Amino acid sequence: MINAIDGPAASVKGTLAKKLAAHYALRHLDTGLIYRAVAKAMLERALRLDDVEAAVAIAKALDPAKFDEAALKRHGVGEAASHVAAIPQLRAAVLAFQRDFGRGGPGAVLDGRDIGSVIFPQAEVKIFVTATPQARARRRAAELASAGEAVNLGEIMEDIRARDERDSARAIAPLRPAPDAHLLDTTHLDIDAAFRAAVDIVEAVRAGRKRG
Numbered sequence: 001m002i003n004a005i006d007g008p009a010a011s012v013k014g015t016l017a018k019k020l021a022a023h024y025a026l027r028h029l030d031t032g033l034i035y036r037a038v039a040k041a042m043l044e045r046a047l048r049l050d051d052v053e054a055a056v057a058i059a060k061a062l063d064p065a066k067f068d069e070a071a072l073k074r075h076g077v078g079e080a081a082s083h084v085a086a087i088p089q090l091r092a093a094v095l096a097f098q099r100d101f102g103r104g105g106p107g108a109v110l111d112g113r114d115i116g117s118v119i120f121p122q123a124e125v126k127i128f129v130t131a132t133p134q135a136r137a138r139r140r141a142a143e144l145a146s147a148g149e150a151v152n153l154g155e156i157m158e159d160i161r162a163r164d165e166r167d168s169a170r171a172i173a174p175l176r177p178a179p180d181a182h183l184l185d186t187t188h189l190d191i192d193a194a195f196r197a198a199v200d201i202v203e204a205v206r207a208g209r210k211r212g
């Protein structure tokens with residue numbers, strides 16, 4: 001069973017995906033880490049973020065087993081990831097890895113921007129997680145503060161708006177709910193309530209499949 005969890009930055013889609021995977025004993029892939037790992041390598045080598053050849057070469061050499069989540073989760077890396085993620089050749093280069101990850105075994109939970117729309121359009125469960133930009137900015141600020149990064153809520157809010165715009169306006173695989181995705185608005189939900197709502201969606205899909 002493939003579970004596609006998509007949504008904008010700081011919508012808590014990653015936490016939900018992780019919790020769903022643990023609950024249903026499925027494997028989990030945070031696909032944002034792929035773009036973040038490419039972006040981090042490009043920043044370290046002082047490459048331009050629109051260098052197509054370099055991005056593709058770095059992507060082909062990635063070892064997801066070595067992803068250092070703490071370093072990849074840094075704010076600047078997320079911003080850079082949003083830029084490199086607009087390169088169509090890079091998206092093509094990392095597509096097979098994501099599909100291979102999802103196949104086999106009892107299934108998987110993948111979270112990102114285009115899982116339900118491009119990577120697994122046939123996913124059994126598709127959830128598009130949203131929240132207002134204000135709620136997402138507050139969460140991102142708390143996350144960064146607890147990781148020891150200096151935060152300015154106004155700047156984070158502006159970055160979130162800019163990132164939404166970039167991720168939604170790009171020509172390839174833009175951030176957009178798949179037509180058959182279930183929308184889950186987490187603006188007024190804490191993580192436990194959001195998780196219960198996500199489980200309800202999965203259970204309803206499963207019950208429908210049994211009946212059908």
Ligand code: DC
Nearest residue numbers: 009031032035081082085112113114
């Ligand atoms: O989910 P995240 O913040 O870790 O993602 C970082 C950036 O990577 C995001 O701004 C857009 C890009 N991304 C993408 O284009 N497609 C995905 N499936 C996952 C992330």
